[in-house]
Amino acid sequence: MKIISWNVNSIRTRLERTLALLERHRPDVLCVQETKVHDDAFPVDEFSAIGYHAQVFGQKTYNGVAILSRSPASDVCHGFPGDPAADQARVISGTVDGVQILNLYVINGESVESPKFQLKLQWLDAMLRWLEQDFDPGRPLLLVGDFNVTPDDRDVHDPDKWRGRVHCSDAERDRIRQLVAWGLVDVTRRHHPNGGPHTWWDYRGGAFHRGWGLRIDLALASEPVASRCRSVEIDRDERKPSSGEGKPSDHAPLIVHLN
């Protein structure tokens, strides 16, 4: 079973590249974030034409998540109880081929001084309470998405430059540690113990070309899923300007392969 997570930064702008990604990898599931479109305008037909069901939870302009899958997702839910940013479409969950999948677009936070940063921490706290209440780490569960947090300095191209800043602060990293302590495995790290691989590069300053990246897109699996995990890879080519129609997203797809 192959599951891909990708922050597309607008599903309409990235439609051709998303269709090409599906044809290239033929994953069982593609979780997308930052679709930036109201559900009525999501390009459902283009995906069904190549064999993918779409479950969408979006809004105009901002945020938005969707699960595209070859077999239909069941028990689909939008958002979560206790969400302190319930007006923002950031979480869609469902079960595909026996795996409960949570597709997350975590609040960016802007900077550690911003009120949005406090909201980000509260949101992550509420998300953990949801897991504790409604999920069991002894069952097959996979959280994927844009977490907007680097778990540790190995995930940062220049840790000294980023130290204490948004995506790299102790407060954010504590929340990831709490998710792991509850019973999840950072499967990317398990397969890449020495660091990275980066998943996001700022559009500005030639960051991709210079290797200035962060690992902020994560796959956190309960042990029943982690033990099936054969590989976790990044499709770095997708981040290259030359690799497809139109411009790339600022994130690269994260590919999780299960036995």
Add this chain to the structure above:
DNA sequence: ATGTCACTTTACAAGTGA
């Protein structure tokens, strides 16, 4: 202090969010 991108608007440039 940032060599960008996508989206929106009583729009045709400028603000916002990333």
